[in-house]
Amino acid sequence: MGRAPCCEKMGLKRGPWTPEEDRILVAHIERHGHSNWRALPKQAGLLRCGKSCRLRWINYLRPDIKRGNFTREEEDAIIHLHHMLGNRWSAIATRLPGRTDNEIKNVWHTHLKKRLEPKPSSQAPKRKPKKQQPEAVTLDGPTTLPVSPEQSLSSSTTTTTDYSAASSLENADSFISEEFQIDDIFWSETLAMTMDSSGSPIETGDSFGLDGASAPSTNDDVDFWLKLFMQASDMQTLPQI
């Protein structure tokens, strides 16, 4: 299975897109669609490779892209979905309408991963957050992970980073919006709903690591967590997750 070259390197522009290129790409896609990314730039008169066009469209120009800072709910959703799915950013993105895998990946690496890392108490951040919109959450602040006793579903296993981080986060004393707390009641109800017919909890497996290589071992596991999370979304009055 030979590998096609990404694009013809010669004569193709790289780097940031100009407003004019954006306009051309959007106009072309609106008129003709994007049935063939490879042929698209030539048809549209763009000196870009098809991959670049696709990326630009998907990550930036698509009309349904939601711009702006991630909300607390979205960040919590990412944390939770990442716990479920690992580094499957596209899968996570499908659960967050308007957000792209690239964006989620960036947010994870720049904000959320740090947030979950245990913070040495003696090391206060030296810099203020770069920018904050009014509705934006404090990126360095604590989060409200849906941690509960029922996480023994997987706590009997060798989960490491997330739970320690979660517990440290739980100990944080900064403001946490009550509205988005997921408490024991939630877990009791949700888990009760996800019992199988025999009344025993669905086996969740033990492979929800962070490295992607240890993603859920079966589709059933993923389905379980996705179902669980969607139910959580319904119950927590989340606007859209």
Add this chain to the structure above:
DNA sequence: AATGAGGGCAACCGCCAGCCG
């Protein structure tokens, strides 16, 4: 005011899987 450090994010790179002739 200058400058170096660090963070954020758009874009690129390389691999993989599926489709099709």
Add this chain to the structure above:
DNA sequence: TCGGCTGGCGGTTGCCCTCAT
């Protein structure tokens, strides 16, 4: 069945901006 082509994905890079000194 095989091999080429394409779209899609995750990892990584590098530029630009902000902040601390």
